Amino acid sequence: MSRLSFRPRPLDIHKKLPIVKSIKDFEDDETPTSTRNAQILRLAAEAETEVHQIPSKKVAPEIPTPQFVVVDTYERDYSRTFSQPTSYLRGRGARAEIGEFVEYDLDNEDEDWLQEYNSERKILLPEKLESLLFKLEVLDHKARERAGVITPTLGSPIPVLLQPDAAIEALQALSIRYGVFQSIYNYWKEKRERWQKPILRRLQPPPPVNDTNPYNVFRPREKAHRLHTRRMQRRENNVQSFEKLRQVRRNLDQAKTILEALIKREEKKRDVMESEVSLQRIQMKYKHETELLEDSLALPGFPPFPCKFGSSEEEFVDSDDVANSRLHTRPAALQNPLFMDSKPVMISSGGMRRELRGRHVPHGWLHKMDPLEPVLLFTKPLDPEKLAAAGIVPPSPSPIKNGASAPPYKFHGRIGRGGRLVFDRWNPLLHTPIDCGDSFYMPPKPRPSTYN
């Protein structure tokens, strides 16, 4: 039977399903479902043949039922004394509650003993023995009940508690000779001690719940009520589980406090970051001018930048996180007058430069500095002489782009942080063409200590 090419949606048992009364209904359908119709028709055809297949297929491994025969003594053993009342029969109490019924049936052992006992002359009827054994069992059970030693399950051997004196007193009404009673009592007691449990099945306690011997059956069920899930089965309503739940609550409260603090911390971090960013922006704005100042004044007392500044190590700065770059830009930031550092030395140097800058402001950056002009930190300007000496020719402006409308692009030369020579025609920060015609951009001058 071929499968449909698509997987049917799972069937919703609450959804009303149309009943298609005839296979023809499928054919009347306007949609081209010929293949499916064919399939259904084939199913119908198979159903027809199946009728003949099923019996041969399913009955073949079917087993002939084991035999039974009619018991020839049946008619004699079971009397025709039952008449059904017109009303439905009602159950009476259990036999144990009725009392006079002798529940015990002699077994082979008892019969053999009785035969032996009666061997010389018939002293005791089997019915009498049956009745006596039954009564001894019941009396012993009552004695154990009074002593409070009834075990709910069969753990250890169950001893005989009934004393012969007590037994004969209780059984006086049966009018048996003492000798006979004595024999029966001894036989019963010996049997009981061999069995280690009551011989009347009703009085035998069930096997313990955890007994795994498959011969011991009818265990009491641990719990009548079984919970659905394992979690529910584990949970109990007691002090222990209360403590457990309280601990869980404490833990959750603590977790909540920690998380709230964490949120606060992260917010603070974001604030710091934002300040940092605006700081950097401002710093970049001021950078150019500061360089000019430094250049023209060539402060003799100004501490040189550390050597590693501009060394190959700095290549990594790009990919590092903010904190890292902040560390490295600090020397530059120190030049910023807005940056309030607690270190007194720096303040003095910053204050000094502020004075210097103040003088240049009118001609410097305020008018001419394009705020979009990139300030590339950590780069150095090219030395045209050295370039010439090395035979490096700066690229000429692109001839193609040098159209009428397009402004001429000029390539800026600089030395990258790793020492590469870079000619920009594209602002790497702003992603705009660099129009150097109007630009006042001047790459910072090399520090003598790092460049030479």
Added chain:
Amino acid sequence: MGSIEAPASAENGSIPATCAINGDQRYAPASDGVPPRPSYPAGMTPETDALRKRRSSILPLEVGTRVLCRWRDGKYHPVKVIERRKMHAGGPNDYEYYVHYTEFNRRLDEWVKLEQLDLDSVEAVVDEKVEDKVTSLKMTRHQKRKIDETHVEGHEELDAASLREHEEFTKVKNIATIELGRYEIETWYFSPFPPEYNDSLKLYFCEFCLNFMKRKEQLQRHMRKCDLKHPPGDEIYRSGTLSMFEVDGKKNKVYGQNLCYLAKLFLDHKTLYYDVDLFLFYVLCECDDRGCHMVGYFSKEKHSEESYNLACILTLPPYQRKGYGKFLIAFSYELSKKEGKVGTPERPLSDLGLLSYRGYWTRVLLDILKKHKGNISIKELSDMTAIKAEDILATLQSLELIQYRKGQHVICADPKVLDRHLKAAGRGGLEVDVSKLIWTPYKEQG
């Protein structure tokens, strides 16, 4: 039937067995004398020395040996030796063997005499190791499932480990026959009777209180005093000679236990692990002037969390194939309807149980689909029948009546197709006349 004729032995070129000549369908007891062995029809070929030597080298047969065995149909079938025991009065090598007919269900396992075995067919190696490999827990789940499916009919829902444990413990039937009322019945499976009954092959049951005894005289003595003529519970249904009794396992513990011991003889996967207090027993009887004779029963948990409406079901062999099983199933659903609940039988179902249930579900559902006008949901079908939705789905799907087309499921109910399925599902058996059910659900009983 898959019966296998004993193969002609290449060694002596004798003719194949023709045991079907023996008109007796039941296998001849040993006392009837040694029946002719298949390969050596009487008086035809004396055994050669070589063959005698071979015989003595393989005897006694080891447990696990595969051999052909003459069954009650007079034909030879492949068997596996499950167990062996020494004969009561025999030589050191005189054993009888407990064999499993590999083609058939375990219920047909039995003790056989050596004469029934065709020793020429003995497979040289004991395949115990192969067997171990097959049931080893090292296999993948898929492999195990495959083996379970192919090798062990009716055990599909047990895993390999518990299956092995089950088979080891129950591999040999303890009680071979029982007498119950009018019938002497061959048993099918092991039942864990109390250890005091270990030494008996036959038990005599009182057909009313179901007490069991080892000797006929004990039963006869019991019958003179037994005061019961029907199961010790309330009659809740009567129609003609058929009556149903409800017996509370708590009120009638010994009766309930007796019934379980008895039923286990005919049910492979019945468990007697737990006590009977939590169950109600519904005992179906045929009544006459001798009393109400049990024909079958089903048990039901008083409170089922899994919505089981039936735990064990059994029709006693003399009453099988008369529709009583179907009646019991139908009755269990009528009780569920009265309770206003859906129900399902406890799993696993036996091979015969599954057949009966499939038939019942098919009949009930297809009867509704034949008559119903308009659309219908599975839930509605479930509410109408008290059959659990899963069982309805499984039934309709196995009959391929649920089709998926144009993005939705439809029920295909062509009358011709339905009639064919109904015919295959068989007759409905005895009808449950709901008006004759006088019953209060357990929960509402005082």
